[in-house]
Amino acid sequence: MSRVDLVIIGAGPAGLAAATEADDHGLEVVVLDEQWQPGGQIYRALESTPLQDRSVLGEDYWAGESLIRGFRDSGAEFRPGSTVWRIDRDGTVCYRQQDRVAQVQGRALLVASGAMERSVPFTGWQLPGVMTAGAGQILLKSAGISAQDVVLAGAGPLLSLLAWQYVRAGVRPAAVVDLTPRINYLRALRQLPSAVAGWRYLKKGLALQAEVRRAGVPWLDGCSQLAAEGCQRLQAVTFSHRGQTRRLDTEHLMTHFGVIPNTNLLASVGADLHWDDSQHCWRPVRADGFRTTVPGIYAVGDGQGIFGARSAALSGALAVRQCLREFHWLDSVDEARDRQLMRDYQDDARVRPFLETLFLPPFDQLLTLDDEVVVCRCEEVTVAELKQACEAGARGVNQLKTYTRCGMGPCQGRQCGNAVSLLQARWLGEPVSQVGYYHARSPVVPVTFGELGNIQGHRPSSNT
Numbered sequence: 001m002s003r004v005d006l007v008i009i010g011a012g013p014a015g016l017a018a019a020t021e022a023d024d025h026g027l028e029v030v031v032l033d034e035q036w037q038p039g040g041q042i043y044r045a046l047e048s049t050p051l052q053d054r055s056v057l058g059e060d061y062w063a064g065e066s067l068i069r070g071f072r073d074s075g076a077e078f079r080p081g082s083t084v085w086r087i088d089r090d091g092t093v094c095y096r097q098q099d100r101v102a103q104v105q106g107r108a109l110l111v112a113s114g115a116m117e118r119s120v121p122f123t124g125w126q127l128p129g130v131m132t133a134g135a136g137q138i139l140l141k142s143a144g145i146s147a148q149d150v151v152l153a154g155a156g157p158l159l160s161l162l163a164w165q166y167v168r169a170g171v172r173p174a175a176v177v178d179l180t181p182r183i184n185y186l187r188a189l190r191q192l193p194s195a196v197a198g199w200r201y202l203k204k205g206l207a208l209q210a211e212v213r214r215a216g217v218p219w220l221d222g223c224s225q226l227a228a229e230g231c232q233r234l235q236a237v238t239f240s241h242r243g244q245t246r247r248l249d250t251e252h253l254m255t256h257f258g259v260i261p262n263t264n265l266l267a268s269v270g271a272d273l274h275w276d277d278s279q280h281c282w283r284p285v286r287a288d289g290f291r292t293t294v295p296g297i298y299a300v301g302d303g304q305g306i307f308g309a310r311s312a313a314l315s316g317a318l319a320v321r322q323c324l325r326e327f328h329w330l331d332s333v334d335e336a337r338d339r340q341l342m343r344d345y346q347d348d349a350r351v352r353p354f355l356e357t358l359f360l361p362p363f364d365q366l367l368t369l370d371d372e373v374v375v376c377r378c379e380e381v382t383v384a385e386l387k388q389a390c391e392a393g394a395r396g397v398n399q400l401k402t403y404t405r406c407g408m409g410p411c412q413g414r415q416c417g418n419a420v421s422l423l424q425a426r427w428l429g430e431p432v433s434q435v436g437y438y439h440a441r442s443p444v445v446p447v448t449f450g451e452l453g454n455i456q457g458h459r460p461s462s463n464t
Contacts, residue, residue: 012040198351378409
């Protein structure tokens with residue numbers, strides 16, 4: 001097992017910036033990522049995308065070039081195609097790379113696991129032909145593949161961005177079904193100071209939406225009651241618009257309800273999580289700076305809270321500088337640079353209260369689901385089964401898990417966990433923090449017994 005100063009999990013903006021900063025200070029660094037190229041989700045396939053017309057994916061995408069170039073020029077060791085399935089409190093990381101299993105240990109461990117799309121169950125969301133907008137964007141970036149006559153639905157800035165990218169690629173979506181509750185606009189007015197601070201973000205979003213509308217894409221706002229129809233696959237999308245039920249025939253529906261931190265890896269090592277009422281998701285507790293409640297393990301980027309690509313990169317650099325101080329890897333650290341990085345990080349985050357209020361998902365729809373709606377797609381657990389478990393005495397999500405197998409599938413609850421916490425909290429009339437989140441255990445992704453048995457010299461630690 002190799003041992004280095006710093007192991008970084010994730011090669012998105014936070015991981016890349018952290019690796020470059022660490023290398024600048026002479027640290028021995030290993031970066032693990034399940035993709036074969038650096039960039040994470042936001043800069044996915046930047047080095048190989050077939051969409052070479054830079055106007056299609058936009059300036060924000062190509063801004064990742066400098067970050068990736070700096071990482072490639074650094075001395076950090078990149079181990080691509082590495083799927084991490086276990087981390088230990090002593091900084092040991094177990095991962096799978098093709099057919100090989102291996103370990104690496106760092107004196108410090110930075111988890112830059114990034115974000116995942118928030119799952120909001122609705123009727124028919126498990127049908128083939130229904131996917132997230134993020135998945136659709138991956139297809140566009142990686143292979144130049146777009147869906148014909150696609151309906152985009154949900155609430156969040158990615159809807160505008162993906163619709164705009166489709167238009168730029170010469171593919172016009174059938175419609176954008178905007179499920180942003182109208183009350184959000186009134187509530188967002190209370191956050192005008194933060195909106196003014198982030199005027200560049202707002203201007204950019206309005207420009208994207210305006211171009212989509214000019215291209216003739218129907219933009220239907222104030223919608224609700226989204227449902228997907230079909231037998232073996234998606235055939236139509238229905239929704240309420242201005243008091244009338246509308247139906248659009250389509251074989252492709254892409255939904256988006258914002259993103260949340262991907263926390264299962266941190267939870268599996270025993271890092272504490274807390275419910276964030278503003279971002280409506282579970283986030284790792286930061287004991288100090290970017291350090292989690294597990295000594296030596298740091299959470300950076302959108303994996304510790306949703307703040308965007310620029311903030312993610314800044315958090316990666318800041319966390320490395322925190323390590324330099326705490327591990328005494330340098331006699332002195334440039335405090336002026338620390339202060340400037342922190343100012344930039346805080347300034348970039350000032351727009352978040354406005355965006356979080358404006359794009360709050362339509363949770364009312366989530367809390368009025370029909371009994372037959374599937375909540376856990378892995379185990380096909382329905383709303384009715386979850387309600388019955390609550391009535392039988394389940395008082396937290398882990399009891400629901402025991403009663404129904406909800407969250408026991410291959411995704412380990414990543415897809416249903418947030419929704420189940422919200423549902424049970426409302427049914428029991430308790431805070432979300434009270435019902436809790438699924439207990440996570442390694443392996444956090446499926447591994448075979450053969451892979452488990454092929455780890456040489458591994459002694460299980462106390463967080464099994």
